[in-house]
Amino acid sequence: MIRIFRHYISSAFLWLLILEAFVFYFSMYLGSQLRFLYEASWYSESDIIAASLVFVVVVTLCNISLGLYRRNLGTHDYDLLARVSFSFGISIAAVVSIYYIFPEFLIARSVLGAAVIIAFLGMMIIRYFFYRYAKIERIKKQVLVVGSGKKAVELVTLNDSYIHKTFNITGFLALPDEQVLVDKSLLINSDTSLCETCQKLNIDEIVLAIDDRRRSMPISTLLDCKMSGLDIIDLVTFYEREQGLISLNNVYPSWFLFSDGFAVSGFRSLTKRVFDIVMSVVLLAVSWPFMLMTIIAIKLEDGIQAPFFYKQVRVGENNQHFKVIKFRSMVVNAEKNGAQWAKLRDNRITRVGAFIRKVRIDELPQIFNVLTGDMSFVGPRPERPEFVDGFIERIDYYAERHRVKPGITGWAQICYPYGASEEDTVRKLEYDLYYVKNYSMFLDMSIILHTIEIVLWGKGAR
Structure with a gap:
């Protein structure tokens, strides 16, 4: 990587x-x-x-x-x-x-x-x-994990679903009095020094995966490895690099204080705003025929009096509320019983709505939200205040996703399927925090290109 x-x-x-x-x-x-x-x-x-x-x-x-x-x-x-x-x-x-x-x-x-x-x-x-x-093992980064508990076990299958696996776990170092949950055949022999063991096993990197941070780490031993040229990395940075997310199970407040990224500047905001306006004008010029056909289709299905736009209050940058504009994909009185998640095969979704959701045409009117400055082209998806208030109370660092403008598309949308539960919200927050931390125009362009895949393959639509 x-x-x-x-x-x-x-x-x-x-x-x-x-x-x-x-x-x-x-x-x-x-x-x-x-x-x-x-x-x-x-x-x-x-x-x-x-x-x-x-x-x-x-x-x-x-x-x-x-x-x-x-x-x-x-x-x-x-x-x-x-x-x-x-x-x-x-x-x-x-x-x-x-x-x-x-x-x-x-x-x-x-x-x-x-x-x-x-x-x-x-x-x-x-x-x-x-x-x-x-598939050749020797070209992968050889990793030694310090720790043998739950967090260490999670690393074993971390990249099994990927076509190209970037690392191979060569062994685990169990700390004194630590519960051993990993394969015992992969535990390294503590009779020799850690540095010598790493040289013998051709280790490229040491990853710290300790369940209890209060447990004393072998600082002098790790320092010896570091000074001998081995890379030593904490679990948060490892997940960030290998999976493109900020692991909430492993993050801690001081990490936010001392990590790089999370930079906000006037020049960055200006370039992003110019990019948003240009992209919105271009997309509007290309998509207006599809938007017109969508309006006609909604009217034909639900009647001439039925609204084709659906406006809903969402939470934006710095927790400011705004009304997001979408094509209506559900029946007119879809939320007469209050706010609720969209479900798989939701009977509130119309026939036209099912199609425009699948190909993401229902999101196109948000171009006007971008032009007015309430949204950006790329950013975390805006959520409803009814949900946000509870998420902030129950999910650590959830409020930090509102440090940037919400977007029509985002890093979480291309990396994680549609979320319809609080557990999914936590997983998507990990990707949103990665975006907030590592934002650049390069990342924005990458997200926009990969969004085309999402539209064409119908991934994550519900």
Whole structure:
């Protein structure tokens, strides 16, 4: 894992992206060579370079948007052939549209067709070797865990659902009088010094996973390891790096005081506001036909007098209340008995509402909330004050998610399925706190691209 603008990304998938981008770029050259194998080419070198650059940018962005470089995409969600095929289908449509709008980039259909076939085959071959390579144990970070209780056990299966596993737990060091819950065969021999053991086992990193923080840690032993060149990391930072969240089970007040991030500046607010306005105008220009069709569909289902917008009070930045605007997806009197969670197969949802929720069209009117400044394009999803008051009382650090403007989409939305319980709220808060801590324009752009995956795959809709 490497950190770019405070956001952790997988170095393996970054190299995969770079390698595949080279394949996409040179596929246009090969396509041109095949097309003009027996005759003089119609295109100059600069024409092929321009066409190749357009092709590589479009295909790479489509692959990112379909989650093909997202490490935390679980194996149960990962249908490689379907995702790649869908991505290439969108890419072809986008490239053809660019050629139509900007004729200077136009390339022959035969050249484009050959380039697509070469790029597709090249990508599938690279992926085959990548997944074989990713399973090799010796290339993973070798981790030794200090602790053998509940928190240590949780690390054993932490990244089992990921396609590329970044670390391997080589052993556990049990502290005196600590309950041992891990596999006893993985306990290291305490007869030799910890530093020597780490050298023998080729340990790259030591993770502190101690259930009782009041228990004395082997400070001198850990210091010896640190001064010998080993990385030592606490559990909160480990979860932040490996799962992109702030683990509430392991966080403590002083961590917030001394950790990096959580920076708020006037320049950051200005750039985010400019970005929000530009993105909102662009999205409004693209989506207004879909919004108009949605209005017509709601009217046809519920009658001409039925409202098509639904306004609801939500909690925004600094706990300020505002009215969020959405397309109405439930019956008119859906909450006559008071506020309640949306349930799976909720009978209050209309037929039109079920569709617009699935493809997230119901969220589009929130563009107007962004334009007025109540919301941002990216941020924690705004919650209702009826729920927020209780969450603040029962969930530690819940109020901290209101340090930034709420968003149409967010880090929690692409990392966690739809939440309909207080337990889900706690899990999503962990992702929201990661966003608040590590915000950057780079992270915002990453979230926006991955939101396309959520829309296309219908993930998390209810």
